[in-house]
Amino acid sequence: MVQKKGKPAASAKSVLTTSEAAEPKRRGRPRAYQPEIALGKALDLFRRDGFAATSLDDLSAATGMNRPSLYGAFGDKRELYIKSYQRYRADARAAMIDIFRDELPIRKRLERIFAVALDIYLSGDAGPRGCFTVMTAASEAVADPEIRAMVLEGFSELDKAFAACFSMAREKGELPPAADPVVLAQLASSIIHTIAIRARARMPRKQLEAIVKGAIDVMVGA
Amino acid sequence: MVQKKGKPAASAKSVLTTSEAAEPKRRGRPRAYQPEIALGKALDLFRRDGFAATSLDDLSAATGMNRPSLYGAFGDKRELYIKSYQRYRADARAAMIDIFRDELPIRKRLERIFAVALDIYLSGDAGPRGCFTVMTAASEAVADPEIRAMVLEGFSELDKAFAACFSMAREKGELPPAADPVVLAQLASSIIHTIAIRARARMPRKQLEAIVKGAIDVMVGA
DNA sequence: TGATTTTTATACTGTTCCGCATAATATAAA
DNA sequence: TTTATATTATGCGGAACAGTATAAAAATCA
Numbered sequence: 001m002v003q004k005k006g007k008p009a010a011s012a013k014s015v016l017t018t019s020e021a022a023e024p025k026r027r028g029r030p031r032a033y034q035p036e037i038a039l040g041k042a043l044d045l046f047r048r049d050g051f052a053a054t055s056l057d058d059l060s061a062a063t064g065m066n067r068p069s070l071y072g073a074f075g076d077k078r079e080l081y082i083k084s085y086q087r088y089r090a091d092a093r094a095a096m097i098d099i100f101r102d103e104l105p106i107r108k109r110l111e112r113i114f115a116v117a118l119d120i121y122l123s124g125d126a127g128p129r130g131c132f133t134v135m136t137a138a139s140e141a142v143a144d145p146e147i148r149a150m151v152l153e154g155f156s157e158l159d160k161a162f163a164a165c166f167s168m169a170r171e172k173g174e175l176p177p178a179a180d181p182v183v184l185a186q187l188a189s190s191i192i193h194t195i196a197i198r199a200r201a202r203m204p205r206k207q208l209e210a211i212v213k214g215a216i217d218v219m220v221g222a
Numbered sequence: 223m224v225q226k227k228g229k230p231a232a233s234a235k236s237v238l239t240t241s242e243a244a245e246p247k248r249r250g251r252p253r254a255y256q257p258e259i260a261l262g263k264a265l266d267l268f269r270r271d272g273f274a275a276t277s278l279d280d281l282s283a284a285t286g287m288n289r290p291s292l293y294g295a296f297g298d299k300r301e302l303y304i305k306s307y308q309r310y311r312a313d314a315r316a317a318m319i320d321i322f323r324d325e326l327p328i329r330k331r332l333e334r335i336f337a338v339a340l341d342i343y344l345s346g347d348a349g350p351r352g353c354f355t356v357m358t359a360a361s362e363a364v365a366d367p368e369i370r371a372m373v374l375e376g377f378s379e380l381d382k383a384f385a386a387c388f389s390m391a392r393e394k395g396e397l398p399p400a401a402d403p404v405v406l407a408q409l410a411s412s413i414i415h416t417i418a419i420r421a422r423a424r425m426p427r428k429q430l431e432a433i434v435k436g437a438i439d440v441m442v443g444a
Numbered sequence: 445t446g447a448t449t450t451t452t453a454t455a456c457t458g459t460t461c462c463g464c465a466t467a468a469t470a471t472a473a474a
Numbered sequence: 475t476t477t478a479t480a481t482t483a484t485g486c487g488g489a490a491c492a493g494t495a496t497a498a499a500a501a502t503c504a
Contacts, residue, residue, distance in 0.1 A: 048364070130364075183437070200359050251469060288484085293463075
Protein backbone atom coordinates (compact mmCIF):
# COMPACT_ATOMS: atom_id res chain seq x y z
CA MET A 1 0.00 0.00 0.00
CA VAL A 2 0.97 3.56 -0.37
CA GLN A 3 2.48 4.66 2.86
CA LYS A 4 2.97 8.05 4.30
CA LYS A 5 6.63 8.54 4.89
CA GLY A 6 6.79 10.07 8.36
CA LYS A 7 9.50 12.65 8.66
CA PRO A 8 12.68 10.88 9.80
CA ALA A 9 13.40 12.21 13.25
CA ALA A 10 14.12 15.87 13.97
CA SER A 11 13.35 15.71 17.65
CA ALA A 12 9.73 15.54 18.74
CA LYS A 13 10.53 17.86 21.61
CA SER A 14 9.98 21.12 19.78
CA VAL A 15 8.45 23.66 22.11
CA LEU A 16 5.23 24.78 20.56
CA THR A 17 2.76 27.26 21.91
CA THR A 18 0.00 26.05 19.69
CA SER A 19 -0.68 22.38 19.31
CA GLU A 20 -1.23 22.64 15.59
CA ALA A 21 2.23 21.45 14.63
CA ALA A 22 2.20 18.27 12.59
CA GLU A 23 4.04 15.77 14.75
CA PRO A 24 5.86 13.04 12.86
CA LYS A 25 3.81 9.87 12.81
CA ARG A 26 4.14 8.19 16.18
CA ARG A 27 4.07 4.49 16.56
CA GLY A 28 1.60 3.31 19.17
CA ARG A 29 -1.83 4.35 20.32
CA PRO A 30 -2.22 8.11 19.95
CA ARG A 31 -2.32 10.35 22.98
CA ALA A 32 -5.70 11.48 24.13
CA TYR A 33 -4.28 14.68 25.61
CA GLN A 34 -2.18 17.65 24.57
CA PRO A 35 0.80 17.97 26.89
CA GLU A 36 0.93 21.77 26.84
CA ILE A 37 -2.75 22.10 27.62
CA ALA A 38 -2.59 19.49 30.37
CA LEU A 39 0.41 21.24 31.89
CA GLY A 40 -1.53 24.49 31.89
CA LYS A 41 -4.35 22.84 33.81
CA ALA A 42 -1.92 21.40 36.32
CA LEU A 43 -0.39 24.85 36.76
CA ASP A 44 -3.83 26.31 37.43
CA LEU A 45 -4.42 23.79 40.20
CA PHE A 46 -1.02 24.22 41.80
CA ARG A 47 -1.41 27.97 41.76
CA ARG A 48 -4.81 27.75 43.39
CA ASP A 49 -4.07 25.22 46.14
CA GLY A 50 -0.32 24.85 46.38
CA PHE A 51 1.72 21.67 46.15
CA ALA A 52 0.63 19.85 49.29
CA ALA A 53 -3.08 20.54 48.97
CA THR A 54 -3.26 19.43 45.34
CA SER A 55 -3.80 15.70 44.96
CA LEU A 56 -3.03 13.55 41.98
CA ASP A 57 -6.73 12.84 41.74
CA ASP A 58 -7.35 16.57 41.39
CA LEU A 59 -4.67 16.79 38.74
CA SER A 60 -5.99 13.76 36.96
CA ALA A 61 -9.50 15.20 36.88
CA ALA A 62 -8.36 18.64 35.75
CA THR A 63 -6.11 17.41 32.97
CA GLY A 64 -8.40 14.62 31.84
CA MET A 65 -5.42 12.30 32.05
CA ASN A 66 -5.55 9.23 34.21
CA ARG A 67 -2.85 8.69 36.76
CA PRO A 68 -0.48 6.46 34.76
CA SER A 69 -0.61 8.87 31.83
CA LEU A 70 0.33 11.72 34.14
CA TYR A 71 3.34 9.78 35.33
CA GLY A 72 4.31 8.81 31.83
CA ALA A 73 4.12 12.35 30.57
CA PHE A 74 5.46 14.39 33.47
CA GLY A 75 6.89 12.10 36.14
CA ASP A 76 5.79 12.17 39.74
CA LYS A 77 3.98 14.97 41.53
CA ARG A 78 7.12 16.91 42.31
CA GLU A 79 8.37 16.76 38.75
CA LEU A 80 4.99 17.90 37.53
CA TYR A 81 5.16 20.81 39.95
CA ILE A 82 8.58 21.77 38.67
CA LYS A 83 7.45 21.62 35.06
CA SER A 84 4.39 23.66 35.96
CA TYR A 85 6.59 26.25 37.57
CA GLN A 86 8.83 26.44 34.51
CA ARG A 87 5.76 26.88 32.39
CA TYR A 88 4.59 29.70 34.66
CA ARG A 89 7.92 31.45 34.34
CA ALA A 90 7.89 31.10 30.58
CA ASP A 91 4.38 32.53 30.41
CA ALA A 92 5.18 35.42 32.72
CA ARG A 93 8.35 36.19 30.81
CA ALA A 94 6.47 36.20 27.53
CA ALA A 95 3.89 38.60 28.95
CA MET A 96 6.51 40.99 30.28
CA ILE A 97 9.57 40.94 28.09
CA ASP A 98 8.37 43.31 25.40
CA ILE A 99 7.35 45.94 27.91
CA PHE A 100 10.65 45.70 29.73
CA ARG A 101 12.52 46.24 26.48
CA ASP A 102 10.27 48.97 25.20
CA GLU A 103 11.64 52.45 24.65
CA LEU A 104 8.82 54.19 26.45
CA PRO A 105 9.48 56.76 29.17
CA ILE A 106 10.38 55.05 32.40
CA ARG A 107 7.20 56.03 34.20
CA LYS A 108 5.00 54.68 31.43
CA ARG A 109 7.03 51.52 31.28
CA LEU A 110 6.70 50.89 34.99
CA GLU A 111 2.98 51.54 34.85
CA ARG A 112 2.59 48.94 32.15
CA ILE A 113 4.79 46.39 33.87
CA PHE A 114 2.82 46.62 37.10
CA ALA A 115 -0.48 46.60 35.25
CA VAL A 116 0.44 43.33 33.55
CA ALA A 117 1.64 41.93 36.85
CA LEU A 118 -1.70 42.78 38.43
CA ASP A 119 -3.50 41.12 35.55
CA ILE A 120 -1.54 37.96 36.21
CA TYR A 121 -1.96 38.04 39.96
CA LEU A 122 -5.64 38.89 40.03
CA SER A 123 -6.78 36.45 37.36
CA GLY A 124 -8.39 33.17 38.33
CA ASP A 125 -11.90 31.80 38.62
CA ALA A 126 -11.59 30.64 42.20
CA GLY A 127 -9.91 33.73 43.56
CA PRO A 128 -6.77 35.69 42.69
CA ARG A 129 -3.87 33.41 41.84
CA GLY A 130 -1.04 35.61 42.96
CA CYS A 131 2.55 35.06 41.87
CA PHE A 132 3.60 31.46 41.63
CA THR A 133 7.22 32.31 42.34
CA VAL A 134 6.24 34.00 45.58
CA MET A 135 3.95 31.15 46.56
CA THR A 136 6.64 28.61 45.84
CA ALA A 137 9.20 30.60 47.78
CA ALA A 138 6.85 30.64 50.74
CA SER A 139 6.26 26.90 50.68
CA GLU A 140 8.44 24.42 48.80
CA ALA A 141 11.60 26.49 48.44
CA VAL A 142 12.78 26.04 52.02
CA ALA A 143 13.20 22.31 51.94
CA ASP A 144 13.79 21.54 48.27
CA PRO A 145 17.13 22.76 46.90
CA GLU A 146 16.25 22.31 43.25
CA ILE A 147 13.01 24.26 43.57
CA ARG A 148 14.76 26.84 45.69
CA ALA A 149 17.35 27.42 42.98
CA MET A 150 14.62 28.06 40.44
CA VAL A 151 12.89 30.51 42.75
CA LEU A 152 16.07 32.42 43.48
CA GLU A 153 16.75 32.56 39.79
CA GLY A 154 13.27 33.97 39.34
CA PHE A 155 13.91 36.74 41.85
CA SER A 156 17.21 37.48 40.20
CA GLU A 157 15.71 37.63 36.73
CA LEU A 158 13.15 40.19 37.86
CA ASP A 159 15.72 42.27 39.74
CA LYS A 160 17.96 42.36 36.69
CA ALA A 161 15.17 43.25 34.31
CA PHE A 162 14.16 46.20 36.49
CA ALA A 163 17.78 47.25 36.92
CA ALA A 164 18.26 47.32 33.17
CA CYS A 165 15.14 49.48 32.92
CA PHE A 166 16.41 52.00 35.42
CA SER A 167 19.90 52.01 33.93
CA MET A 168 18.53 52.87 30.55
CA ALA A 169 16.33 55.56 32.04
CA ARG A 170 19.27 57.11 33.82
CA GLU A 171 21.31 57.12 30.65
CA LYS A 172 18.50 58.88 28.85
CA GLY A 173 18.46 61.51 31.57
CA GLU A 174 15.07 60.49 32.97
CA LEU A 175 16.64 59.87 36.37
CA PRO A 176 19.22 61.89 38.29
CA PRO A 177 22.79 60.62 37.84
CA ALA A 178 22.91 59.73 41.52
CA ALA A 179 20.02 57.29 41.17
CA ASP A 180 21.10 53.73 41.84
CA PRO A 181 19.47 51.34 39.36
CA VAL A 182 20.09 48.31 41.54
CA VAL A 183 18.44 49.87 44.58
CA LEU A 184 15.51 51.09 42.52
CA ALA A 185 15.19 47.64 41.00
CA GLN A 186 15.00 46.03 44.41
CA LEU A 187 12.31 48.52 45.34
CA ALA A 188 10.37 47.72 42.20
CA SER A 189 10.68 44.00 42.89
CA SER A 190 9.48 44.53 46.42
CA ILE A 191 6.38 46.23 45.01
CA ILE A 192 5.83 43.23 42.78
CA HIS A 193 6.09 40.98 45.80
CA THR A 194 3.83 43.02 48.03
CA ILE A 195 1.06 43.28 45.44
CA ALA A 196 1.35 39.57 44.71
CA ILE A 197 0.96 38.75 48.37
CA ARG A 198 -1.81 41.23 48.99
CA ALA A 199 -3.67 40.19 45.86
CA ARG A 200 -3.69 36.67 47.23
CA ALA A 201 -5.47 38.01 50.32
CA ARG A 202 -8.05 39.52 47.96
CA MET A 203 -7.06 43.12 48.44
CA PRO A 204 -9.06 45.03 45.79
CA ARG A 205 -7.31 46.07 42.61
CA LYS A 206 -7.89 49.76 43.35
CA GLN A 207 -5.86 49.55 46.53
CA LEU A 208 -3.10 47.61 44.81
CA GLU A 209 -2.98 50.22 42.07
CA ALA A 210 -2.66 52.92 44.71
CA ILE A 211 0.36 51.15 46.15
CA VAL A 212 1.87 50.92 42.68
CA LYS A 213 1.24 54.58 41.95
CA GLY A 214 2.76 55.77 45.20
CA ALA A 215 5.82 53.60 44.67
CA ILE A 216 6.34 54.83 41.13
CA ASP A 217 6.15 58.42 42.36
CA VAL A 218 8.90 57.70 44.84
CA MET A 219 11.04 55.81 42.36
CA VAL A 220 10.97 58.20 39.42
CA GLY A 221 9.68 61.41 41.01
CA ALA A 222 6.09 62.58 41.41
CA MET B 223 -5.28 16.54 106.53
CA VAL B 224 -4.07 20.01 105.98
CA GLN B 225 -5.19 21.09 102.57
CA LYS B 226 -3.96 23.86 100.36
CA LYS B 227 -6.76 26.33 99.85
CA GLY B 228 -6.70 27.11 96.11
CA LYS B 229 -7.57 30.69 95.24
CA PRO B 230 -11.33 30.94 94.64
CA ALA B 231 -11.83 31.76 90.98
CA ALA B 232 -10.69 34.98 89.27
CA SER B 233 -10.92 33.70 85.67
CA ALA B 234 -8.52 31.00 84.58
CA LYS B 235 -8.15 32.68 81.22
CA SER B 236 -5.51 35.19 82.16
CA VAL B 237 -2.98 35.60 79.38
CA LEU B 238 0.35 34.74 80.84
CA THR B 239 3.68 34.74 79.10
CA THR B 240 5.29 32.59 81.74
CA SER B 241 3.58 29.46 82.91
CA GLU B 242 4.48 30.04 86.51
CA ALA B 243 1.13 31.49 87.46
CA ALA B 244 -0.68 29.52 90.16
CA GLU B 245 -3.86 28.39 88.48
CA PRO B 246 -6.84 27.97 90.77
CA LYS B 247 -7.34 24.33 91.68
CA ARG B 248 -8.87 22.52 88.74
CA ARG B 249 -11.23 19.64 89.21
CA GLY B 250 -10.17 16.59 87.23
CA ARG B 251 -6.92 15.01 86.22
CA PRO B 252 -4.28 17.66 85.78
CA ARG B 253 -3.01 18.55 82.35
CA ALA B 254 0.26 17.01 81.30
CA TYR B 255 1.03 19.94 78.98
CA GLN B 256 1.30 23.71 79.12
CA PRO B 257 -1.03 25.21 76.53
CA GLU B 258 1.20 28.18 75.69
CA ILE B 259 4.24 25.99 75.15
CA ALA B 260 2.30 23.48 73.09
CA LEU B 261 0.89 26.27 70.96
CA GLY B 262 4.40 27.54 70.35
CA LYS B 263 5.47 24.11 69.11
CA ALA B 264 2.47 23.94 66.83
CA LEU B 265 3.33 27.37 65.46
CA ASP B 266 6.88 26.22 64.76
CA LEU B 267 5.58 23.31 62.71
CA PHE B 268 3.04 25.32 60.77
CA ARG B 269 5.65 27.94 59.98
CA ARG B 270 8.05 25.32 58.72
CA ASP B 271 5.72 23.21 56.60
CA GLY B 272 2.50 25.16 56.13
CA PHE B 273 -1.02 24.06 56.92
CA ALA B 274 -1.54 21.29 54.41
CA ALA B 275 1.84 19.62 54.85
CA THR B 276 1.58 19.53 58.64
CA SER B 277 -0.25 16.46 59.94
CA LEU B 278 -1.93 16.01 63.27
CA ASP B 279 0.57 13.26 63.96
CA ASP B 280 3.38 15.77 63.48
CA LEU B 281 1.62 18.21 65.78
CA SER B 282 0.96 15.52 68.31
CA ALA B 283 4.60 14.48 68.35
CA ALA B 284 5.91 18.04 68.55
CA THR B 285 3.59 19.13 71.35
CA GLY B 286 3.77 15.89 73.28
CA MET B 287 -0.02 15.92 73.37
CA ASN B 288 -1.97 13.02 72.00
CA ARG B 289 -4.63 13.66 69.45
CA PRO B 290 -7.70 13.92 71.69
CA SER B 291 -5.88 16.33 73.97
CA LEU B 292 -5.06 18.51 70.99
CA TYR B 293 -8.70 18.61 70.04
CA GLY B 294 -9.77 19.29 73.56
CA ALA B 295 -7.36 22.14 73.98
CA PHE B 296 -7.41 23.83 70.58
CA GLY B 297 -10.15 22.33 68.43
CA ASP B 298 -9.50 20.85 65.01
CA LYS B 299 -6.51 21.45 62.78
CA ARG B 300 -7.86 24.65 61.29
CA GLU B 301 -8.66 26.13 64.70
CA LEU B 302 -5.20 25.22 65.89
CA TYR B 303 -3.76 26.95 62.86
CA ILE B 304 -5.78 30.08 63.59
CA LYS B 305 -4.68 30.10 67.23
CA SER B 306 -1.10 29.57 66.13
CA TYR B 307 -1.38 32.50 63.78
CA GLN B 308 -2.80 34.72 66.52
CA ARG B 309 0.05 33.68 68.73
CA TYR B 310 2.52 34.57 65.98
CA ARG B 311 0.98 37.99 65.62
CA ALA B 312 1.10 38.58 69.34
CA ASP B 313 4.76 37.56 69.48
CA ALA B 314 5.70 39.71 66.50
CA ARG B 315 3.83 42.66 67.93
CA ALA B 316 5.57 42.27 71.25
CA ALA B 317 8.95 42.19 69.53
CA MET B 318 8.23 45.29 67.47
CA ILE B 319 5.96 47.62 69.36
CA ASP B 320 8.56 49.30 71.52
CA ILE B 321 10.77 50.09 68.56
CA PHE B 322 7.87 51.50 66.59
CA ARG B 323 6.98 53.78 69.48
CA ASP B 324 10.51 54.79 70.28
CA GLU B 325 11.59 58.39 69.90
CA LEU B 326 14.74 57.58 67.98
CA PRO B 327 15.57 59.31 64.69
CA ILE B 328 13.55 57.81 61.88
CA ARG B 329 16.51 56.19 60.18
CA LYS B 330 17.64 54.48 63.35
CA ARG B 331 14.12 53.36 64.06
CA LEU B 332 13.72 51.83 60.62
CA GLU B 333 17.06 50.10 60.91
CA ARG B 334 16.00 48.51 64.17
CA ILE B 335 12.59 47.49 62.89
CA PHE B 336 14.03 45.75 59.87
CA ALA B 337 16.75 44.13 61.94
CA VAL B 338 14.17 42.60 64.25
CA ALA B 339 12.13 41.52 61.28
CA LEU B 340 15.16 39.76 59.82
CA ASP B 341 15.78 38.07 63.16
CA ILE B 342 12.26 36.71 63.08
CA TYR B 343 12.34 35.65 59.44
CA LEU B 344 15.76 34.03 59.49
CA SER B 345 15.37 32.09 62.72
CA GLY B 346 14.57 28.41 62.65
CA ASP B 347 16.46 25.15 62.99
CA ALA B 348 15.25 23.63 59.74
CA GLY B 349 15.69 26.70 57.58
CA PRO B 350 14.48 30.30 57.73
CA ARG B 351 10.89 30.52 58.85
CA GLY B 352 9.88 33.68 57.02
CA CYS B 353 6.82 35.71 57.92
CA PHE B 354 3.81 33.67 58.89
CA THR B 355 1.42 36.37 57.72
CA VAL B 356 2.97 36.30 54.27
CA MET B 357 2.96 32.51 54.17
CA THR B 358 -0.65 32.39 55.24
CA ALA B 359 -1.60 35.02 52.68
CA ALA B 360 0.04 32.92 50.00
CA SER B 361 -1.77 29.75 50.96
CA GLU B 362 -4.86 29.63 53.17
CA ALA B 363 -6.06 33.21 52.80
CA VAL B 364 -7.55 32.76 49.33
CA ALA B 365 -10.14 30.19 50.25
CA ASP B 366 -10.80 30.82 53.94
CA PRO B 367 -12.58 34.11 54.70
CA GLU B 368 -11.86 34.08 58.42
CA ILE B 369 -8.15 33.50 57.92
CA ARG B 370 -8.13 36.04 55.12
CA ALA B 371 -9.60 38.68 57.42
CA MET B 372 -6.86 38.09 59.95
CA VAL B 373 -4.18 38.36 57.29
CA LEU B 374 -5.59 41.58 55.88
CA GLU B 375 -5.75 42.94 59.39
CA GLY B 376 -2.10 41.99 59.77
CA PHE B 377 -1.12 43.91 56.64
CA SER B 378 -3.15 46.86 57.82
CA GLU B 379 -1.60 46.86 61.27
CA LEU B 380 1.88 46.97 59.79
CA ASP B 381 0.99 49.69 57.28
CA LYS B 382 -0.49 51.82 60.04
CA ALA B 383 2.45 51.35 62.36
CA PHE B 384 4.86 52.46 59.65
CA ALA B 385 2.61 55.36 58.70
CA ALA B 386 2.58 56.56 62.31
CA CYS B 387 6.37 56.37 62.29
CA PHE B 388 6.71 58.49 59.18
CA SER B 389 4.07 60.95 60.34
CA MET B 390 5.94 61.56 63.55
CA ALA B 391 9.20 61.92 61.65
CA ARG B 392 7.68 64.48 59.33
CA GLU B 393 6.32 66.46 62.26
CA LYS B 394 9.74 66.48 63.80
CA GLY B 395 11.17 67.84 60.58
CA GLU B 396 13.10 64.68 59.73
CA LEU B 397 11.24 64.38 56.45
CA PRO B 398 10.27 67.05 53.92
CA PRO B 399 6.71 68.36 54.36
CA ALA B 400 5.79 66.91 50.98
CA ALA B 401 6.62 63.39 52.10
CA ASP B 402 3.53 61.17 52.17
CA PRO B 403 3.57 58.93 55.27
CA VAL B 404 1.07 56.50 53.78
CA VAL B 405 3.08 55.99 50.62
CA LEU B 406 6.29 55.60 52.57
CA ALA B 407 4.56 53.13 54.86
CA GLN B 408 3.47 51.01 51.94
CA LEU B 409 7.03 51.05 50.69
CA ALA B 410 8.32 49.99 54.07
CA SER B 411 5.76 47.19 54.23
CA SER B 412 6.75 46.06 50.78
CA ILE B 413 10.34 45.78 52.00
CA ILE B 414 9.12 43.67 54.89
CA HIS B 415 7.30 41.44 52.46
CA THR B 416 10.15 41.08 50.02
CA ILE B 417 12.71 40.19 52.68
CA ALA B 418 10.27 37.72 54.22
CA ILE B 419 9.79 36.00 50.88
CA ARG B 420 13.43 36.08 49.95
CA ALA B 421 14.52 34.86 53.36
CA ARG B 422 12.28 31.87 52.84
CA ALA B 423 14.26 31.08 49.70
CA ARG B 424 17.39 31.19 51.84
CA MET B 425 18.77 34.42 50.46
CA PRO B 426 21.72 35.26 52.75
CA ARG B 427 21.24 37.86 55.45
CA LYS B 428 23.88 40.14 53.93
CA GLN B 429 21.89 40.48 50.74
CA LEU B 430 18.67 41.09 52.63
CA GLU B 431 20.39 43.78 54.68
CA ALA B 432 21.58 45.40 51.48
CA ILE B 433 18.00 45.56 50.24
CA VAL B 434 16.94 47.12 53.54
CA LYS B 435 19.73 49.68 53.46
CA GLY B 436 18.99 50.75 49.90
CA ALA B 437 15.31 51.10 50.68
CA ILE B 438 15.92 53.18 53.79
CA ASP B 439 18.16 55.49 51.80
CA VAL B 440 15.35 56.04 49.32
CA MET B 441 12.71 56.51 52.01
CA VAL B 442 14.47 58.94 54.31
CA GLY B 443 17.31 60.22 52.14
CA ALA B 444 20.82 58.85 51.78
C1' DT C 445 -3.27 -10.43 8.41
C1' DG C 446 -0.39 -10.57 12.54
C1' DA C 447 3.42 -8.60 15.42
C1' DT C 448 5.03 -4.46 17.69
C1' DT C 449 4.63 -0.30 20.03
C1' DT C 450 2.57 3.21 22.73
C1' DT C 451 -1.06 4.89 25.37
C1' DT C 452 -5.33 4.31 28.03
C1' DA C 453 -8.21 2.23 31.58
C1' DT C 454 -8.94 -0.20 35.80
C1' DA C 455 -7.84 -1.45 39.99
C1' DC C 456 -4.75 -2.58 43.57
C1' DT C 457 -1.25 -1.74 47.52
C1' DG C 458 0.24 0.02 51.50
C1' DT C 459 0.47 4.30 53.79
C1' DT C 460 -1.14 8.35 55.88
C1' DC C 461 -4.69 11.22 56.96
C1' DC C 462 -8.34 13.43 60.36
C1' DG C 463 -11.56 12.92 63.70
C1' DC C 464 -13.65 10.37 67.38
C1' DA C 465 -15.17 6.47 70.51
C1' DT C 466 -13.88 4.13 74.43
C1' DA C 467 -11.63 3.18 78.50
C1' DA C 468 -8.12 4.11 81.94
C1' DT C 469 -6.18 7.55 85.15
C1' DA C 470 -5.67 11.30 88.34
C1' DT C 471 -7.42 14.93 90.74
C1' DA C 472 -11.19 17.65 93.72
C1' DA C 473 -15.49 17.54 96.11
C1' DA C 474 -19.01 15.22 98.95
C1' DT D 475 -14.49 6.32 100.97
C1' DT D 476 -17.41 7.33 97.21
C1' DT D 477 -18.77 10.35 93.47
C1' DA D 478 -17.98 13.68 89.99
C1' DT D 479 -14.91 15.75 86.84
C1' DA D 480 -11.25 16.45 83.66
C1' DT D 481 -7.61 14.71 81.30
C1' DT D 482 -4.70 10.95 79.19
C1' DA D 483 -3.99 6.76 76.48
C1' DT D 484 -5.16 3.52 72.96
C1' DG D 485 -6.72 2.58 68.87
C1' DC D 486 -10.42 2.25 65.53
C1' DG D 487 -12.83 3.70 61.04
C1' DG D 488 -13.32 5.29 56.76
C1' DA D 489 -11.49 8.33 53.53
C1' DA D 490 -7.79 10.16 50.83
C1' DC D 491 -3.24 9.74 49.48
C1' DA D 492 0.92 8.59 45.97
C1' DG D 493 2.51 5.42 43.09
C1' DT D 494 2.31 1.09 40.26
C1' DA D 495 0.96 -3.44 38.20
C1' DT D 496 -1.77 -5.40 34.79
C1' DA D 497 -4.53 -5.68 30.95
C1' DA D 498 -7.22 -3.63 27.21
C1' DA D 499 -7.14 -0.51 23.23
C1' DA D 500 -5.46 1.90 19.16
C1' DA D 501 -2.21 3.02 16.22
C1' DT D 502 2.09 1.72 12.90
C1' DC D 503 5.00 -1.65 10.69
C1' DA D 504 6.04 -6.00 8.29
